[in-house]
Amino acid sequence: MKNKIKIAINWAGACGGCDVAILDLEEKVFDITSIADIVYWPVAMDFKRKDLFDYDDKSIDITLFNGMIRTSEHKEDAQLLRKKSKVMIAFGSCACFGGIPGMANFTDKKGVFDCSYKDTASSFNPDNIFPEINVKKKSGTLTLPSFQNHVNTLDQVVDVDYFVPGCPPTYDIILKAVTIIAGYADNGDLPKKGTIIAGKNALCSECRRNNSMTSKVIEKIVRPHEKMIDPDICFLEQGIICMGPFTRSGCGSTCIDANMPCRGCFGPAENQYDQGTEAMSTFGSAVTTGQDDYIVRGEMLRPVNSIKDPLGTFYRFSLPNAIINKNMKDGK
Amino acid sequence: MTYPKIGAVVCDCQGEISSKIDTDLLFNKVMELENIISIKHVQALCQEKILTSVFEEFVKEKVNAFLFIGCSARSSLKFPEKKISFLMNLYSMNPSMFEVANIREQCAWIHEKGEQSFNKAYDQIRMAHIRLIHDEPLILNSVIEDKALIIGGGAAGLEAAKNIAQVGLKATLVEKNSYLGGRIPQIRILFQSENWNGKCISHCVGPVHINDTIVEPSVSAFVNSEIETIEKRDGNFFAKIKKAPEYVDPDKCISCGKCAEICPEFAKNDFEEGLFIRKAIDKDFPMAIPDSFNIIKEFCTECGKCLEVCPADAINLKAEEKCFEDYFGAVFLSTGFEHKSLGSLPEYGTKEPDVVTGMEFERIIDHGLKCPSDQREPDHIVFILCAGSRAVGGKISSGVPYCSKTCCATTMKQAIQVSNMLISARITIIYYYDIRTYERTFEALYNSAQSIGIEFVQGNLESIEKNSNAHSEANSGTGTEFDLNKGLKIKLEQLGEQKSSTMEDYVFNEQGKLEIDADIIVLASAQTPKKGSDSLAEKLKIPLDNAGFPIENQPRIFRPTETFVDRVYAAGASTGPKVVQQAVEQGRAAAMNAIPRMLNKNLNIHKFANYIDPETCVNCRFCETVCPHGAISLTGDGIVMVDQAFCQGCGLCQAVCPTHAASLTNFSEKQILEQVDVAFDGLQQGEPKILGLLCYWCSYSAADFIKKYDCELPTNFRVIRTRCSSSVHTSLLFEMFKRGVDGIIVGGCPVNSCHHLHGNYLSDRRIHLASKLMDQLGLDSGRLIFDYIGVADSKILATRVKAMDKKLRELGANPVGLQQQLGDKNEK
Known part of the structure; x- marks a missing residue:
């Protein structure tokens, strides 16, 4: 048997869900342990920070880092693990884009x-x-x-090799990551630096409701609890904000299959600047009564005015990764 | 990618520019720019001699792109962009490959001589230059078919078909009814025109008009036919047309009428508005063209008696429906009108058989004027104007808000006809606010009606109901003694000061109420779009207004009958209430719009067209939703596609697309950002960077007219001429902040005047939403504003820019740009 590779799993500013997601692999977790030794996982195993200092530089093969960077300790951990590891993976939406706690950047x-x-x-x-x-x-x-002062994503603090998005990363996405780890253990092969371990296009491309889209305007925004949601029709078609068009695919549409709209945890898709500005451009254009002749301005703006909290709605998982990623305190 | 070989011209404009800006120095600087292979410095390029020599030299030097540095491409009276396009074509360069740096209207004319204005001029040149570097020659290969599809064979459709055919193009006329002529044959007496108080008998002029069209060899007319599907394909329209079975062969039928004589079955006759019947095999009316009998299948029992008597062997009861399909280069919508249905409004009493619409009354007149209920000769005929029209304010739910303009005159005409037919009958016209008989003919009719003793009552209709006293003892009636025993009762409420009718036959009581009895009540109801025309509009993706009529393309003042979809024309009453002559005018106008396009075969000069990348498109179809020109559709293969021939390059798709799959050639997001990157290079450190994204037609012009309206703009203002205020995605606006722009002013066309239907509203909404986010992110929302800025609104533009300049000086540099400069990753 070949030498096992060494893996570290760290928890920074996060809820712990990412760690639980790894444990949720159940027997698949042994696939990892058969090819790798876990050398650091404070949340699940008895390692101390001190142990990390003792490792040689680049002696850890892969670090799965979850959580955003909020405190000096998060930052130190990130820098330390970066120093000790060959490959740094931002694991979960918080590490990738700031995640839910990233909304604090307002x-x-x-x-x-x-x-x-x-x-x-x-x-x-x-x-x-x-x-x-x-x-x-x-x-x-x-x-x-x-x-x-603000939440940072992992790659704003250290150099990151790969990104595994999701809140938490789904079973399939983690297995994909494991495959990469296994590939590395086998023959040292790695994907291109910067790869996001997920789909490429927006979620709609894999959504089974995709062909229910018509070319109608969204006349009124409603919230999911305000109506009976048809399980086969596109949420946008039903006036419910779904972040699918502004979110990377790869999650397997689990929320949508549970008849809940996408909230955007996989971050922006390829070619997209950030989730919020993309969504605002689309909804700002398409949310209308469509009757544009002899209309008064207030009436015309009413449909978009029903979007009360653009930041919380559109940047739920990715504010620290946005074009404007924190409160600018303009003129103050 | 091949890079353009740019020929540049710096124009002094006979000192208009060179007196303020050192054009010699500019010339030297421009020479250094990338890809400039030739550069000329001229006094005035618009002078024919200079122009010719410059372009001839360009051709020798193998220049394939043109950078003009001088006056505004939008507002120059001597050298507008249309001229440049033609020049490019003339000298065999692709007409997409030019850009203009407007240093006259937006620089030399409005700024003092000095470093600031020179730097601004140079920045503007850099912006035009960088955009030109990434322009692509747009080549469209579609060829316009020489065949037009005309939907609706009434006055307008016939006229369009005739004109198309007369220049040698083909016309396919599709009519739903079994006869041509639309409303013409239904109306016994037609106004000759609005200007000449003469009349024509429709069965005189109608058949002539129809035959004049269908005898043209290149006209194919199909009756009993409908459009099954219509879609855009390769720059043309592909339509499937369904023709009902021809049980009687029109070619063989000699219209002898023997079949109808023997036919035992009666049928409903739509030509008669359902008031009179016909046989199951019959002609709708004797003068119907095509001159052939037809069978209405739902009433036919297939007894076969007609077969036995037909001398021409023209009948085949087993005939089948036919479908055919074809490509067309232009489509005409001339689907006509129908009367506003008042059935849902009980106050109009439409359930009573003797309450009829104006068109039904035309048929009653034609049949000798009897009450529909019992064939009595009526004693009292009452016309009610504005029935279901002008429903505004409190009446908003009881009809359409507009005036159908023809009904007052039609009513006068009918009232005079009645007075000639039934000498002793009384005629009353009830009107709402006023009588609207405009122009010479109609006012003359109104005067005649008054002079022959027709009663006019002003009042608000409360109800029409069956008179419970009808035909009973003549003692308990209200109103005048004449009104006893009539079948219907009208209840009116007084409107305004007038207490009595013109001849004082009717007087409102103390409570302001009045009851009038009548034999026949004619409701002059509104002209509304034909049922089914909305689904046709949906298939063609032409936008309709709230009343359901097609909206004409902007500037509609100069584009009558053009819809927002290229080569779809709307004519006649399908565009709004019309009399016959106006419908004919429109049919002819529409044909004249289409003919040069179809004769040219090639598509118009395009510079901007959208392309959707199928790799990143996720089929959300929002582009299709916002496209005002019907250029985008979902194909049968499930791909969202743009037909570039129909694209008018507004970029609304670019701004709605969530994945940036939609991209406008020659106004791409990359080009926009590259312009932004060089826009402020010459600006002094610390000056606020204000960027104007001004729409192609309106707001950009307002910036050109700053001098004309005696306004001022600061030198730290730079302009990108956007295709539409709504071409620029919100993410790009934020990206501009990141790249250091301090303030952005987006200008769109004034309300109801957008060249792309609703681009200005979309922009307003998007920026409204964006400023909500900016508030949340602590970025002053005063840094991003939208306004409706028309050509004459230079003052508004100047005020906005100045106010922003002041605000930005207080706020200081944009913190997003600063953060970017310092480096976001400095925390690493």
Whole structure:
């Protein structure tokens, strides 16, 4: 038997779902362990950060890194793992595009702290105590990682070789990644750097509702709970915002098969700038009553005005990866 | 890809430009630009002599692309882009391969001499140059078929077919009815014209008009036929036409009428608006053309009696439906009108047989004027104008909002006819707000009607119902003594000051109410589009207005009968209410639009056309949704395709496409961004970079007319002339911010005036949505504005730019661009 390759799995700013997704491989997880030794996986195995320091540079073959970069610790971990690994894979939507926590970029550190420690109804903080990096206590000084102003994607902090999107990556996508790992273990073959381990085109290209699209305008935007959704007709056709046209394929349309519209966790497809601006251009054009003669401006804008929260709707998983990726505090 | 060999011309415009901008220096700088193989410096290129010598030299030097540096391609009165296109053709260069740097209207004329204005001029040249480098010669191979399809064989359709045929082109006329002529034969007396108070008998002029058309050898007329499908293919229209079975061979039939005499079955007659019947085998009316009997199958029992008596052996009860298909170079919609159905409005009492529409009344007149219910001679005939028309304000649900313009005159005509036929009958005309008998003929008719004692009552109709006192004792009636015993009762409500009718026969009571009894009530109801014309429009993808009529292409003032789809013409009452002469005018106008196109065979000069990349297209069909010109469709193979021959290059598809599969040749996103990249090179550090994306026809012109309207623009304003305000994708606007543009002004055509139907509205909506996001992202939404800027709105443009300039100076540089400059990845 050949030498096993060495794999590290790390958890940065994330919910843990990505790690669970790996465990969800069930017996397939042994496919990994048969070809690889897991040398670091703090969430599941008994490794400490200290162990990482002890590894030689480039001694880890592949790192699966999930979670976004928010704290100094996330960043250090990323830099450290980059140094120790030959291949760095951004695993999951947070690492790839910032993910759900990336939406925090509409504000900054102060906004997040004010919300979390002061302004919410359940907060009682009369002394305005906020987390600090160093706190002196009698027993000594306690330190915490620093909290950056904004969320970054992994590739904004370190060089990334491959991207495995998904919130979390689906079973099939992880198996695809495993195949790559296996290929590397076998003969050192790797795909082209920068490859996104998913489809290429937008999700509609693999959606089974695709041929139900007509060329009608979207007269009114409704939210999924506001109507009975026909399981065979395109969501857009039913006035429900679906991120399918603005999202990379490869997930296997699992949400859509569960009769829920795509929310965009696979990030933008090839050729797309970012999910939000793409979606705004399409919906801004196509959401209309279509009766454009002798119309008053307010009436005309009404259909798009029903899109209340473009940021939350269109950048649910990818704000830190967008053209404008954080609050710009223009003129302030 | 082959790079263009550019011939450039720097024009001084006899000092208009060179007095403000150092054109010698410009000349030297332009010479250094990529791919410039020839460059001339002239006093005025528009002078024929100079022009000829420049282009002859270009040809010798094998120049294949032209960069003009001088006046505006849009607004120059001497050297507009159309002229450039023709020149390019003349000197055998592809007419796509030119760009113009407008340094006169948008630079020399509006800025003082100096470094700022010189740099702006040079930036504008760089923008035009970089775009030219990536222009592609657009070659369309489609050839326009020499055959026209005319749908509807009424006044307009016949006229169009005749004119097409007279120049040697082919015309296929498809008529739904069993006869040609449309509404003409139904109306006994026709107005000669709006300008001449003469009348024509339709069975005199009708057959002549029809025969004049169908005797033309290249006209093929099909009655009882319908368009099954029609789609665009290779720059032409491919139609399948379905012809109902010909149970009577029109070629053999001699119209002797023996069959109808013996036929035992009666049938409904649509020609008579269902008021009179015919036999199952019959002619709809004696003068019908084609001169042949026909069988209405649903009423025929196939008893075979007609077969026995036919001397010509013309009848075949087993005849079958025929289908045929063909390619056409032009399509005419002349589907006519029908009366607004008032059946859903109980106040009009249309269930009563003696309540009829204007067209039904034409048929009643033609049959001797009897009450439809019991064939009595009517004593009192009441016309109600605006029945179901001008329904605005509180009446909005009770009809159409517009005035059908013909009904007042038609009513006067009919009322006068009645007064001639039934000397003793009384005639009353009930009108709503006013009587609208415009022009010489119609006003003369109105005057006649008044002078012969026709009663006019102004009032708002409350109801029409069966008179419960009809034919009973003559003592309990309301209204005047004349009104007893009539079959119908009209209830009116007073409108305005007038308390009594013109001859004072009718007086509103204290409560402002009035009841009038009548024998026949004629509802002058609105002309509405023919049923089924909307599905035809859908197949051809021509946009309709809210009333269901086709919208004419912009500038419609100079393009009557042209729809938004190239070579689809709409004529006659299918475009809105018409009298016969107007329909004929339109048929002829439409033919005149089509004839040069069909004779030329080649497509018009195109520079911009969309292409959809099948590799990245995901079939969402949003491009098809927004395309105002019907150029995009889903093929049978499930691919979304553009027929470039029909593309008018607006780029609305480019801005709606979620995957950037739709791309406009010669106005691609790559070209736009490349222009942005060089646009502000000459701008002083710290000056706000303001970019105008101004639409091709309107807003760009407003920028050209800054001087004319005595306005000012700052020198830090650069303009890209977009195909339509809606050509530019939102992602591109954001990308422009990332590339350092500080403020963007998008200008579109004024309301109701977009050359691409709704590009201005789409833009307004998109930018409205984008500014909501900008608010969320903390990027001042004042950095991106949209406005409706017409040609004469230079002041609005100037005000907007100045306000933005002021705002941007307060805000400082755009933070997205700054972040990009500093490097997004500096945290690595």
